[in-house]
Amino acid sequence: MVLAELGTKIQSALGKLRSAATVDDEVLNIILKEICGALLESDVNVRLVQQLRAKVKAVMDLEESVGAKRRQMIHKAVQDALVSMLEPHSAPYKMKKGQSNVVMFVGLQGSGKTTTIAKYAHYYKKKGWKTCMVCADTFRAGAFDQLKQNATKLSIPFYGSYTEADPVRIAQEGVAQFRAERYELIIVDTSGRHKQEADLFAEMQEVYDVVAPDDVVFVMDSTIGQAVHDQATAFKSAVPVGSVIITKLDGHAKGGGAMSAVAATDAAITFYGTGEHFNDFEAFKATSFVSRLLGQGDWEGLAEKIKEGGMLENQGEMVKKFQKGIFTLRDMYTQFQSVMKMGPLSKVMEMIPGMSGMLGDMLKGGGEEGGTRMLKRFLYMMDSMTAAELDGVVPLTPSRQLRVAKGSGCKPAEVEFLLKMHKQFEGVIQRMGKSGLMKGGDAALAKQMERNPNAMMQQLGKVMDPRMLNQMGGAQGMMKMMKQMQGMDPSQLGGLMGGFPGMGGGGFPGMPSF
Numbered sequence: 151m152v153l154a155e156l157g158t159k160i161q162s163a164l165g166k167l168r169s170a171a172t173v174d175d176e177v178l179n180i181i182l183k184e185i186c187g188a189l190l191e192s193d194v195n196v197r198l199v200q201q202l203r204a205k206v207k208a209v210m211d212l213e214e215s216v217g218a219k220r221r222q223m224i225h226k227a228v229q230d231a232l233v234s235m236l237e238p239h240s241a242p243y244k245m246k247k248g249q250s251n252v253v254m255f256v257g258l259q260g261s262g263k264t265t266t267i268a269k270y271a272h273y274y275k276k277k278g279w280k281t282c283m284v285c286a287d288t289f290r291a292g293a294f295d296q297l298k299q300n301a302t303k304l305s306i307p308f309y310g311s312y313t314e315a316d317p318v319r320i321a322q323e324g325v326a327q328f329r330a331e332r333y334e335l336i337i338v339d340t341s342g343r344h345k346q347e348a349d350l351f352a353e354m355q356e357v358y359d360v361v362a363p364d365d366v367v368f369v370m371d372s373t374i375g376q377a378v379h380d381q382a383t384a385f386k387s388a389v390p391v392g393s394v395i396i397t398k399l400d401g402h403a404k405g406g407g408a409m410s411a412v413a414a415t416d417a418a419i420t421f422y423g424t425g426e427h428f429n430d431f432e433a434f435k436a437t438s439f440v441s442r443l444l445g446q447g448d449w450e451g452l453a454e455k456i457k458e459g460g461m462l463e464n465q466g467e468m469v470k471k472f473q474k475g476i477f478t479l480r481d482m483y484t485q486f487q488s489v490m491k492m493g494p495l496s497k498v499m500e501m502i503p504g505m506s507g508m509l510g511d512m513l514k515g516g517g518e519e520g521g522t523r524m525l526k527r528f529l530y531m532m533d534s535m536t537a538a539e540l541d542g543v544v545p546l547t548p549s550r551q552l553r554v555a556k557g558s559g560c561k562p563a564e565v566e567f568l569l570k571m572h573k574q575f576e577g578v579i580q581r582m583g584k585s586g587l588m589k590g591g592d593a594a595l596a597k598q599m600e601r602n603p604n605a606m607m608q609q610l611g612k613v614m615d616p617r618m619l620n621q622m623g624g625a626q627g628m629m630k631m632m633k634q635m636q637g638m639d640p641s642q643l644g645g646l647m648g649g650f651p652g653m654g655g656g657g658f659p660g661m662p663s664f
């Protein structure tokens with residue numbers, strides 16, 4: 151998770167709201183001291199931290215703030231204050247379908263601009279935008295080659311020159327050509343410099359004038375913390391920066407400072423980079439970001455990923471089977487394949503409340519790659535099964551298990567584990583089917599939940615591990631999830647549950663290392 155250390159510290163401070171017998175001034179001061187200390191360590195500006203402290207403290211004086219309500223109000227005040235710290239006060243440019251949107255990228259050398267352009271192009275191409283790139287960086291030798299390499303890998307058309315030294319001319323010609331070819335997203339890479347200097351800004355302005363971009367994206371390296379404030383302000387005064395993309399947020403302690411400092415300049419953060427690969431790129435939304443930071447998941451982000459991964463395509467049949475309590479190995483195969491399509495497993499898990507804590511176990515022996523490797527091995531094993539085995543027509547006897555292990559290059563213990571896990575999922579689906587909870591999909595479930603949350607939680611507790619329900623935020627969390635899921639048709643709770651390892655509850659004792 152990005153800003154994992156900051157998130158853990160804030161979560162631990164907020165945990166005291168639950169554990170303290172009463173929340174008085176003394177307890178609140180301890181909590182605030184920890185939260186403010188964590189923010190300062192993340193290089194958040196002192197003034198912003200003081201504002202947060204004042205906003206949260208004000209809750210204590212409110213008349214209705216007593217008992218459990220006070221705990222809730224303080225939690226919400228912290229969450230809201232963090233959101234307002236990161237929320238821009240201006241809306242970013244919204245791309246328009248069916249016309250050419252020219253987006254010019256600016257930033258200092260080494261900020262990750264060229265890499266970010268590739269990620270940005272990949273992101274929009276995946277969403278169906280006709281995308282291309284223009285390399286107007288003639289300052290850094292090798293910049294064109296880097297962009298060309300990325301563009302080729304992503305199968306995205308590009309424009310640039312080894313001989314033309316004038317970036318303004320390249321930008322003008324490239325954009326004109328792609329406009330004529332009706333590209334919907336034309337990305338222009340411009341030169342960076344080691345530091346802000348007059349030459350850089352003069353060149354940026356010239357390119358800006360000839361290209362007349364719809365949006366100027368400022369790419370900024372988060373590792374310098376709140377010092378980005380001055381950088382962002384300087385770039386904004388040279389060209390009208392509309393959006394900011396923050397890079398290298400993976401594992402860097404000063405990221406919180408960088409993000410809040412950018413937001414303080416009123417520029418809208420639109421994406422953030424979390425690694426060197428094309429997929430290490432996330433759309434930014436302050437509410438979702440803070441929710442993940444506080445370990446509360448991000449149902450909206452999850453719903454988006456599920457849609458992107460096509461997890462809900464052809465699921466009508468699957469839901470019908472689940473309603474009857476049927477969940478074969480083949481169904482599990484389909485679910486795992488969909489999960490793989492959703493992108494890095496750890497990022498998906500982060501969006502489910504309570505799941506990030508389980509990652510340690512899940513991904514043991516290899517972090518993110520470990521999780522993906524494990525899913526891949528599950529798929530290899532199932533690839534080595536016959537149709538009858540996958541459909542549950544014949545049981546997987548020990549000799550058949552041995553054949554599957556040999557065929558897939560996996561250990562017999564892994565096959566055994568896979569089958570055990572399938573049994574657990576099957577159990578949940580069967581109990582769900584019997585309970586009638588899945589009748590009418592989760593729209594009906596959400597309605598019932600709203601009418602009588604306690605009774606519903608009790609019923610759900612019979613089919614799922616109650617600890618898991620708690621981790622998912624209890625009745626409130628479930629309601630939130632179902633609201634998000636309802637927007638996605640055909641919506642189904644069981645399908646998703648089957649898709650996520652661990653959702654069966656109870657953990658997986660005897661899990662071999664993958």
Ligand SMILES: Nc1nc2c(ncn2[C@@H]2O[C@H](COP(=O)(O)OP(=O)(O)OP(=O)(O)O)[C@@H](O)[C@H]2O)c(=O)[nH]1
Pocket residue numbers: 257258259260261262263264265266287290293341342343397398399400422423424425426430
């Ligand atoms: N860890 C991590 N590394 C990143 C991220 N984004 C970019 N990088 C790395 O940062 C380095 C610099 O990135 P480039 O894209 O080459 O830099 P640039 O800003 O385009 O440089 P100029 O074209 O000279 O302006 C490369 O090694 C990238 O792989 C990120 O989000 N996380």
